[in-house]
Amino acid sequence: MNQDYIQPNEWSILEEGFDVERVKSSESLFSIGNGVMGQRANFEENYSGPSFQGSYIGGVYYPDKTKVGWWKNGYPEYFAKVLNAPNWIGINVFVNDEALDLFTCKKVEDFKRELNMKEGFHRRSFVATLPNDIEISVKATRFLSIIEDELGAIDFEIEVLNSDAEIRFEPYLDGGITNTDANWEERFWKTLEVKSEDDKGFVLSKTLKTEFHVNTYMQSEVLLNGQKQDVDFTETKTEDKLTFSYSIKAEKGQKVSLRKYAGYVTDMNHKRADLVDAASKILDYATKAGFSKLLQEQKEAWEKIWEMADITIEGDVKAQQGIRFNIFQLNQTYLGKDERLNIGPKGFTGEKYGGSTYWDTEAYCIPFYMATKDQQVARNLLTYRYNHLDKAIENAEKLGFTNGAALYPMVTMNGEESHNEWEITFEEIHRNGAMVYAIYNYVRYTGDFDYIPEKGLEVMIAIARFWQQRVNFSEQKNKYVMLGVTGPNEYENNVHNNWYTNYLAKWCIEYCLETIEKVKDAYAEDYKRVMGKTRLNEGEMARWREVAENMYFPYSEKHEVFLQQDGFLDKEIVPIAELDKSQRPINQKWSWDRILRSCYIKQADVLQGFYFFEDHFSKKELEKHFDYYEPITVHESSLSPCVHSIQAALLGRTKQAYEFYLRTSRLDLDDYNKEVEQGCHITSMAGTWMSIVEGFGGMRVKEDQLSFNPTIPEDWKTYSFKVNFRDQILKVKVSADKTVFLLEGDNAIEINVNGKSVEVQPNQELAI
Template identity: 60%
Template sequence: MKNYIKHHEWNIIEEGFDPHVNQISESIFSIGNGRMGQRANFEEEYSGETLRGSYVAGVYYPDKTRVGWWKNGYPEYFAKVLNAPNWIGIHVSIDNQKLDLAKCKVEEFRRILNMRSGYLLRSFVATLGDGKKVKIESKRFCSMAHGEIGAIRYSITPINFTAKATLSIYVDADVVNKDSNYDEKFWEEVYKEASEGRAIVTAQTKKTFFHVTTGMTYTIESAGKKATFDRVNIEQREKFAGNVIQLDLEQDKETVVYKYAAILSSENHPKDKLVENCKSVLDEASSKGFDKLFEEHEKVWFHKWEECDITIEGDVAAQQGIRFNIFQLTQTYTGDDERLNIGPKGFTGEKYGGSTYWDTEAYCLPFYLATAEQQVARNLLVYRYKHLPKAIENAAKLGFTEGAALYPMVTMNGEECHNEWEITFEEIHRNGAIAYAIFDYVRYTGDEKYLTEYGLEVLIGISRFWAQRVNWSARKNQYVMLGVTGPNEYENNVNNNWYTNTIATWTLKYTLEAVDFVKKDDSQAYQNIVKKTKLKEEEETAKWRDIIDKMYYPEDKHQGVFLQQDGFLDKELLTVKDLRPEDRPLNQKWSWDRILRSCFIKQADVLQGLYFFEDNFDQETIRKNFDFYEPMTVHESSLSPCVHVILASKLGYKQKAYELYLRTARLDLDDYNNDTEDGLHITSMAGTWMSVIKGFGGLRVKDGRLHFNPYVPDQWKSYSFRLEFRGRVVKVKITTDGIETKLESGSPMEIVVKDEVVKIS
C-alpha cells in the first residue's frame, strides 16, 4: 500500500519525481476514450524503468500458448491486448544533451490527472548536465469527441540559457509486448511516409492482420507566433517515421509544440483507405487546433459527469476514489461500439491478456445500466450474442455437443484463450453470468424484446451446456456437477460448487421463462429460433425441468449454511484473523496446495450467489451465510469486497460495509495490492460504484420500480448520484435525514424507499 497521491475532489495529483513509483503513476494517470488508451509515459526519452503502453481497442494478437505440460483441449493461442504504435513521442535535445528524466535533476515535478475535463498535465524543471535549466509543461488528451484523435501541447521554456535545440517528433510502430510468450514482436510495417510536418506509419499485426495507421502532424509556436526552424530533417527507419527539427530556444521564451495524432484501425476503415482517412483526420485536427479540440473533448466529459458522477460530502479521499473509478471506467468503455468490451486492465496495461472476462456481466453491467443510455448496456449483451457460435465451438472442443455453448473465460473474439485447466475447463460458472446479465438487463430496462431478438438463443446454448455438464448420481438420486472451479479460485476441481449448481438451475428456469415469453411475444420469431438452434422443445425442456427438480445443493442444515462445495466442512475452519500478517497475501506466500486445502476464500462464492439471487432467500439465511463465510474471505480478488459491501449493508453491518468499501475504492490510487504498476483494476471499479449505489444506497429494481434502502456511512455527511432508468433521469441525494429524489427528465414515476412508495415527478 502506498500513499503518495494527493487528495483532491476532482484531480489526481502527484508531486515530486520518484522513479520508484513511476510505473504505478503511468497506470494511474492513464488517459483514454474507449477507442484507444495511453499510459502516462513521458513524451521525451526516458531511460528509467517504464512500461510503455498505447492501446487500440479491438486490436489483438494470438500469441502461441505457453504451458509446461500440454493438456488436450488447451487453446492453441492466447489473444493478447497489443501494445500499439507510439504516438506521443517528442524527443528533446538541447545543445546535444538529451532531455531524459532519468539523467538530469528534476524539480517541481507534478503530474495531474484532471478528471473533470479528462486530461493529463505534467510539468517540471529539469537541470541538464551543463547546468541548463528548462521548464517543460505537457498537456494531453485522447479526444472523447473524436475517438481517433490524440493531442499534445508540449511547452519548453529555457530558464537560464539561450541555445540550439533539436526536437524529434515521430510515430513509432516498433513496439513490444512485455508479456510476449516467446519475445516476439507482433507488428510488421505495411506503409510509411514522412514529409515536413507529417509522418504516417501503417503497421499490421502478424497472424490477425489488423492494420493500424498512426499519423501525426504538428505546429510549433515560439512566444505565441509560428516558430521558424533552422532545418527539418525527415527521419525514417523500420516502422518509424518522424521529423527532426532544429530551432533556437530563447531564455524565458516559451516554445510550444502542438502535436496531433490520428490513430485509425482497420476495424473501422477499409485497409486501402487507412492512409487517406488518416490524412483527413490529421487535417481536421490541425485545422481545428488544440484549444478547439480540447473544448469539444471537455464538453463530452462534462456531459459524462452529469450522467454518472457520485458526489460525497465530508470525505475528500472517498470522493476522489469514487470519481477515479468512474473516470477510468468511462474512458475504457463508452458503449458506442458493440464489438468492444471492458478488459480487466482497460487501456492501462497488458496483464490478463484477453479483453473480456465475466467481470463485464457480473460487475460492469449494472454501472452502465444505471449511468448510460440503454444502448450501452445492450451493446455489452449483443457482444456476447455475436460470440455465440464461438461459444458453441469452445464447448465442442471440450466434448459437448448439439449446440451447447461455453462462453470463454478470457476472450477477444469469442474464442477461449486462457490456459490453466482448472480455470479454462472448469471455471464454468462464467456461463451463468452471461445468462444472468440478460436477466439483469431486462429487469432494469424492461426491454423484454431483447429476449426475442437475441437473448433466448444465448440462453438455449448455455442451458444445453448445463444439461450436459451435470450427471446423475445414482448414490444421491440427484443431479450433481463434478469437477468445477467456483468464483473462489482458491478451490479447484471441486464437486457441487453451490454457486455453480445454483446459477445452473437458475439459468434453466430463466430459459424456460424466456421460451414461454418469446413464444407469446412473437411466435414467428420463436419458430425461427427453434429452427436455427434445432431446439427439440419438448425433450429438452423436460430434461431441464428434471434437472431443476432434482439438483443437489450442498448445505449444512445444522448450521443453516450452504456449503461452498462438497466436503467444505472437512477443512480446518479458521478465520482471517488467525492468519499471521506475514502470510498475506496468501497467493504470494503460500504454495498452491496449501491455499487449496485451506478454508480461505479469494472472493465471494456462496455470497456471490446470495447477492445475485437474494430474493430467493430470507434475511436470516443470508445472515448465517455471511457470518460463516465473511470471516474466511481474504478478498485477494479485487472483485470480492463490493459483493460483501452490498450484503453487509443489507444486513445492517455498517462498519463492515465501510471497511470493505475502503478496500475497493482506493485500490489503485493507494496501490493496495502492490500491482498497480501492471495497470489499473478497471472491472472492479464498477464494483466500487455498486458498493455505493447498491450497498449504501440499497438500490434494487423490483416490479419495474427503483427501490432504495439507503443509509449514510458514519464517515460521510451525504452522497448523491444520478440514475438513468427507463427513459427517466433521477437525481438522488442521501443524507442522514433521509433521501431526496428529483426527476430530472422523463415522465413521473413511483419509487420505493424503505418499502414505502413515493411518487416523483
C-alpha cells in the first residue's frame, strides 16, 4: 500500500487533517455520483493549491482527433475524451472581504472529510484562520440526488468564531472549463448563453463537434441560524460565467449558510428549446422541498440500494470499509436506468482512459449488477451492445472483415471504436469473446434464454464470423492459428496464438453453433428471422466448425501448462519475488521495450480463461497454471487481483485469497498503484464483489442452481451477502463454523452447499 490516511470506519470514508499533498487523491476518493452525473470532491470555495477539477455528465464526450506518427489504415479517427463539464459547485466565500482559500489560510484545524456511503453524501468541515485573523468554522455538505438525477445540492455553513463579520457568498456557474488531458490546452465547450431569471442562473453550453447541449443551472438560499433570510443579491456575467453575490452580517457564534441547488439538464433528455424550463422546474421542486428533505430522500434511496447490495464483514473494519466503498462507487457510477449509459473505468472520478465502455463491463461488472439489482439492469447492459452491433460490423469492415463479421470496439461511447493504438484497437480482440461470455453468463444466471433468440444470437453469429475469418491455417502446425493479437496481458503486443484468445474463439464458435440448434428447435420464428437477416448457412457453419475443431493451443510438455502465447519459453523466467522492489511497478520504472521482452504479466491472461471456463479444467490443472503464472504476474491492472483471489480461494489458499482481496478492495483507498489522484478504478470494484461472493462464498451457478463452497479468512468473524437469483433474494451469512441461508421469496429453492444438495425454504434460516 502507498497511503494509509483514510480512517477505518464501517460506513464512511473519513479523512482527518488538512494536507495539501493529499488534496488530489481525496478529490478522487470522495467523489460523488448518481449514475447520471458525478464529480470529484473539489472544494466549493476557491482553492489556489494543486487540484484536479472534474465534473462529468454520463454520455457526454468529445471526439479528439487521433494523431499518430504514421497513420495506419483502419485507425479510428478520434479518441473519445471524457469531458470535464461546466462547474456548478463553485461558491466563493469572503469574510469581511477576505477570500476563504484553504491554501492561503493562516491556520486550518479540525479538517475532516466524510464520504457517508450509507446515506449518500459528502461532508467537509474545518476551522480556518483567515489572513485577516478571522476564525471561522465551516461545514459543507453536498450530494447528487439519485431520485431527481439531474439535481445536486450543497449546504455551505459558516460560523464566525472570534468576532462579528460580514459574510459574502458568491455562488457561480462556470462554463470556461478545460480538460486536464487536453493536448493543446484547447477548450472542448462553447458557452452559448449566460442567463438569469431572478435568482435562478443558467449557463447554456455545447460541446464542440458532438454538439451536446447542456444547461448548467443554480439557485441559492441564505440562512441565518437555520432561518431562511431575504437577502438582496447582485449578479455578474462574463462570457462563460455567472456569479450571484449575497452578503449577510453574522454575529459571533451565529451560523450562516448558503444552500445551493444546481446541476445539469441536457439535450439527451430534453428538447434543446426546453433546457431552461426543465432546469427551472427542477429548481422549483428543490427549493420547495428544501435541503433537509432532499437529503432525507437521498438517505432513504440509498437505504434501498444497500438493502440489496450490502456485504457485511464482522471483525475486520478495513475489509468492511473496502467492500462498501466498492459497492458504493459502482452504484454511484451506474444504476442501470438508462440503456445508453455504461460503466466507465474511472466512472465519474477522473478523465483517464476516455470513453465509457470497455470489456470490463462484460467480463467483470455483469455479475455484480445481475446479483444486486433487478435482472433488467444486466439485460440493459447486454442490450447496449446489441444496439451497437451495426457499428461493430462497420468496425470489422474497416479492418477488412466481410460478411457481417463484427469486432466490438476496445473503447467506445457510441459503438464506434475510439481507442487509437494499433496494438490495442486492432489486436486486443479477445474483447469480442467477452461479449459472448456475458450473454452466456447472463442466461446461465438469470435463466432468461429468451434474450438469445431476441437479441443475443445476432451478436453471437457476427462474432463467430469474426473468429473464423481472423484465424488462418498454418501448414506447419496443421492447425488454425491466430496471429498478431494482444491478450488481456497488455505487457505483450502482437503475439501469436495467445492461448486465452484462441480458447475464447473456439468456445464462441461452439457455443454459437450449439445455441443455434436450441433456437432452431424452440424458437422457430426467431430462428427464421435471424437466419434470414444474417444469411447464415450450413456451409458457413461447417467452416466455423472446422476452425473450432482444429484450433491450435500452445502447450509446454515440460511444464504441463498451456503457454500464454507462442515463444513464451524463450523469455527469461524470473519470479517477481526475486525482483528488487525499487523496480515496481514496472510500468512506471521500466521502458516499454523492457516490459515487452520480460516475462511479467500485467493481469490474468491464461488464468482469465481458467476463470471463465473453470469447469472445463480440473482443480489440479488450475493449480498447475496458477502456480506457473501467478508468480510472474505483477497485477498492475486493477482487474488482476480479483481473479487471482477467486482462484486462490477455490484452491483452498484462503490466506493468499485474502491478500488479493485486500489489494482489490482497498486498491484506491490505499493507493496500491500510485495513481489514485487520476481517479478511482470503478470497473475492478465489481471484481472485488466477486472476490467475496465467488471467492470466499464460492458461489457458482450450475444447471440452474446456485452452489456455494464457503470459506472465511482467519481475521473475519462473519461475512454476509445477498443475491437476487431469479427474482428471489437469498441471503448468505458465513462464519467459521457455519453458513446460514435465508431466502426472501415465495418458492423454496434447491441449492448446493459444499457439494451437497439442500433445499432452502422461504423466510426460514437454514444453517449448514
